[in-house]
Amino acid sequence: MSAEDVYNRISxxxxxxxxxxxxxxxxxxxxxxxxxxxERGQYSPSLFLALRIAEYFEVPVEVVFSLRPFxxxxxxxx
Amino acid sequence: xxxxxPGQLEARYRDWPPRSWYATRGRRRILVGVxxxxxxxxWVSAIVCYYLAPSLTAMWTTFALTGAALVxxxxxYSALVGVTRGVIGLAERHLDERQSRERQKIQANAHRGxxxxxxxxxxxxxxxxxxxETVVQIPAAAIVMLVFGVIxxxxxxxxxxxxxxxxxxxxxxxxxxxxGDGRDDEEQDEDGRSGRAPGRSGDGQPIDGKTAT
Numbered sequence: 001m002s003a004e005d006v007y008n009r010i011s012x013x014x015x016x017x018x019x020x021x022x023x024x025x026x027x028x029x030x031x032x033x034x035x036x037x038x039e040r041g042q043y044s045p046s047l048f049l050a051l052r053i054a055e056y057f058e059v060p061v062e063v064v065f066s067l068r069p070f071x072x073x074x075x076x077x078x
Numbered sequence: 079x080x081x082x083x084p085g086q087l088e089a090r091y092r093d094w095p096p097r098s099w100y101a102t103r104g105r106r107r108i109l110v111g112v113x114x115x116x117x118x119x120x121w122v123s124a125i126v127c128y129y130l131a132p133s134l135t136a137m138w139t140t141f142a143l144t145g146a147a148l149v150x151x152x153x154x155y156s157a158l159v160g161v162t163r164g165v166i167g168l169a170e171r172h173l174d175e176r177q178s179r180e181r182q183k184i185q186a187n188a189h190r191g192x193x194x195x196x197x198x199x200x201x202x203x204x205x206x207x208x209x210x211e212t213v214v215q216i217p218a219a220a221i222v223m224l225v226f227g228v229i230x231x232x233x234x235x236x237x238x239x240x241x242x243x244x245x246x247x248x249x250x251x252x253x254x255x256x257x258g259d260g261r262d263d264e265e266q267d268e269d270g271r272s273g274r275a276p277g278r279s280g281d282g283q284p285i286d287g288k289t290a291t
Contacts, residue, residue: 029174034175034176035248043176045176
């Protein structure tokens, strides 16, 4: 893990809520490609944008972003 | 001419340039190379003027090269505005934080590029000076074209840097499968690099890294 890696679950939350990249981008006031770069981990958002993303999905920010990889779904069930 | 807005940009560049022009790093760099070539034509015309001016040959060669350079660069610049989705071309207030940061990086690199260009030019000119001569006669046309070449390089370098540094763009949305060439854009980088980092998320596939499913 590099020093500046920030992991996120934006694509999961977006899929779960049935929100398109363009809809999310419009709600956050960013370009839709920015959502794509965020999901691919090629861009780490500012604190302001991170908080706004968490607010949009109505979850705490640590549900969306983490400094460590998120566990795979089902990995804790076995 | 009015300022381009994000809505106009999306409408204008929805179908142009073709995605095949910029889907891979290799193709984007070819586009940048063509743009750099257009600036190179102006430098060539300065050299032509140095050797041939004043003459009709120098004059018509300069007109032809400068005209060709302008036409080529207008096409390349327009394509790069579309490719970068406004990172170049849009007013700063229309950019989001990622685009704004990208533009700052591009401008910083372009500034370094201009510095290198000026240093190289200074070295070349001092080497080209005849030994022992304190006064050198240079045709005015050559000086004009040289200055024009420096200014053109300074002006176009940020847009070329933007195209050169750009990583593979994500699909516009889930309903935008690819560029129509039947291949996955992420896998077609010609220098063997994938636009998607290993283990990162994408399109609901199981992943190990950046985004968990």
